[in-house]
Amino acid sequence: MKVNLLDKCVLHNKDIVSWRIIDKQVIFLHKNEKSFYELNEVAGFIWQKAVSKNSIKKIIALLSQYYDIDRQVAERDTLACIEDLLNRKILVIR
Amino acid sequence: MYRGFTKQKDIGYSMKDARFLCPPYFVIQWHLTERCNWRCKHCYQNGRKVKELSFRELKSILPQCLELFEALQIKPGFARINIGGGEPFLRNDFFKFLSLLTKYKRSVKSIIMTNGELITDAIAKDLKKMGMFSVQVSLEGLRQTNDAIRGNGAFDTAIRAIKLLRKNKVITRVSLTLTKMNLSEVDGLARYLKELGINSLGIRRYVGLGRGKLLKESMLSPLEQEDFYFKKENLKKELNEKGKFFFSDGCEDGISALGGWPSERMNCIKNCSVINGRHLNIFTNGDILTCRRFPVVLGNALKDTLLDVHFSSNKLWTFRNLNNAHPLCKKCPEFRFCLGGAKCVSYAYFRNDSVPDPQCWRIFKKLPPVNLFDGHQARQNS
Ligand code: SF4
Ligand code: SF4
Numbered sequence: 001m002k003v004n005l006l007d008k009c010v011l012h013n014k015d016i017v018s019w020r021i022i023d024k025q026v027i028f029l030h031k032n033e034k035s036f037y038e039l040n041e042v043a044g045f046i047w048q049k050a051v052s053k054n055s056i057k058k059i060i061a062l063l064s065q066y067y068d069i070d071r072q073v074a075e076r077d078t079l080a081c082i083e084d085l086l087n088r089k090i091l092v093i094r
Numbered sequence: 095m096y097r098g099f100t101k102q103k104d105i106g107y108s109m110k111d112a113r114f115l116c117p118p119y120f121v122i123q124w125h126l127t128e129r130c131n132w133r134c135k136h137c138y139q140n141g142r143k144v145k146e147l148s149f150r151e152l153k154s155i156l157p158q159c160l161e162l163f164e165a166l167q168i169k170p171g172f173a174r175i176n177i178g179g180g181e182p183f184l185r186n187d188f189f190k191f192l193s194l195l196t197k198y199k200r201s202v203k204s205i206i207m208t209n210g211e212l213i214t215d216a217i218a219k220d221l222k223k224m225g226m227f228s229v230q231v232s233l234e235g236l237r238q239t240n241d242a243i244r245g246n247g248a249f250d251t252a253i254r255a256i257k258l259l260r261k262n263k264v265i266t267r268v269s270l271t272l273t274k275m276n277l278s279e280v281d282g283l284a285r286y287l288k289e290l291g292i293n294s295l296g297i298r299r300y301v302g303l304g305r306g307k308l309l310k311e312s313m314l315s316p317l318e319q320e321d322f323y324f325k326k327e328n329l330k331k332e333l334n335e336k337g338k339f340f341f342s343d344g345c346e347d348g349i350s351a352l353g354g355w356p357s358e359r360m361n362c363i364k365n366c367s368v369i370n371g372r373h374l375n376i377f378t379n380g381d382i383l384t385c386r387r388f389p390v391v392l393g394n395a396l397k398d399t400l401l402d403v404h405f406s407s408n409k410l411w412t413f414r415n416l417n418n419a420h421p422l423c424k425k426c427p428e429f430r431f432c433l434g435g436a437k438c439v440s441y442a443y444f445r446n447d448s449v450p451d452p453q454c455w456r457i458f459k460k461l462p463p464v465n466l467f468d469g470h471q472a473r474q475n476s
Binding site for chain 2: 018020022023025027029031034035036
């Protein structure tokens with residue numbers, strides 16, 4: 001699963017999610033739940049890179065570079081975030 | 095490190111932009127028809143026929159209002175649906191619609207805006223029974239002045255309606271649009287209404303829209319507007335002993351902010367609800383507007399939701415962004431209260447929504463030329 005995911009691009013599921021940056025944070029409206037959610041800084045970074053059409057592999061590299069962290073740590077965080085959001089159907093694979 | 099994401103209720107919002115996701119109150123104004131039995135001179139209608147939504151369509155939109163209030167976590171009593179027109183009592187299914195609304199009476203307050211002509215004793219009784227509605231009747235002055243603006247017999251008609259509503263203990267308020275024609279009658283009208291048992295008079299500023307453009311010569315100058323605010327404060331104090339009568343401030347009264355005024359006054363200054371993100375308007379055909387008096391179309395409630403529009407509309411975020419205010423406003427000491435004046439007044443006057451309020455006396459001593467800001471880029475389409 002993870003290996004496959006690395007070459008993929010994801011984007012937000014427009015049917016159930018609208019999003020915008022508010023006070024420098026990614027906030028999304030879950031249209032089915034009628035609730036707002038806030039992503040933490042790292043998830044917000046991953047989200048913004050994802051919706052800019054970067055592959056997951058590329059996002060991992062960018063995360064590692066931006067926060068100056070090991071690639072493995074960046075990969076673990078990126079995959080945890082994206083899998084979580086995919087499972088909740090907030091993100092979809094392009 | 096990724097730690098999941100947080101539902102909005104857990105976020106501390108303070109005065110940042112995220113406050114638009116949890117405002118202290120929210121008002122939806124809903125126009126059910128453009129038909130009217132009167133032809134008032136100051137009305138913002140432009141005579142265009144507009145297709146009305148069917149009852150089934152109204153019913154399908156109503157839950158959206160609730161969803162918006164819930165998502166924004168508006169506390170019971172602070173969510174409001176104002177119902178207007180045209181004249182809403184002209185719709186045959188109006189009471190059917192009101193009955194639907196009563197399902198939400200625990201959380202939503204509702205005001206019906208009417209000219210009063212169709213109110214009967216039976217209707218006033220029904221409204222009282224339904225329990226959630228207050229009624230706002232429009233008056234433009236004492237008999238002669240009112241009838242010159244609203245048509246012959248309009249004053250007596252409105253007073254008859256007010257008496258019926260009072261008799262049936264329906265909370266009733268009166269609203270007046272301020273022009274040179276009725277400026278000198280506010281005092282007399284307020285005293286008369288107090289005698290009738292009315293305890294609230296809302297004084298709205300003139301917006302030159304639709305038929306109302308014909309009254310542009312009657313628009314108060316900035317200095318007259320300033321003088322009026324001072325007189326209103328004094329009258330307020332005089333009539334409000336024992337809390338029996340008050341002038342309700344409108345969202346266009348942000349310019350009434352005065353640094354020298356006591357803090358309790360400053361705390362209750364209202365300002366433009368488009369800028370502070372506490373208002374949406376559902377127009378007769380379902381269009382979602384910023385506001386009826388500053389009518390920018392943001393979507394249509396038959397295909398978009400109010401909640402998504404409130405959150406997603408770039409136009410709304412442009413209006414809310416105080417950096418987009420005019421430089422003259424941004425350097426004004428009252429800016430944090432006033433927020434740059436009333437969008438509706440500026441737009442109707444200058445055809446530009448990102449310029450100062452033409453009735454602001456800190457900038458203008460008399461009404462400025464309407465083309466004063468012609469070179470200044472308007473924001474709504476940017
Ligand atoms: S545009 Fe005018 S009427 Fe509408 S919310 Fe602003 S001040 Fe009030
Ligand atoms: S200058 Fe602008 S911010 Fe100041 S009071 Fe006038 S309209 Fe309001």
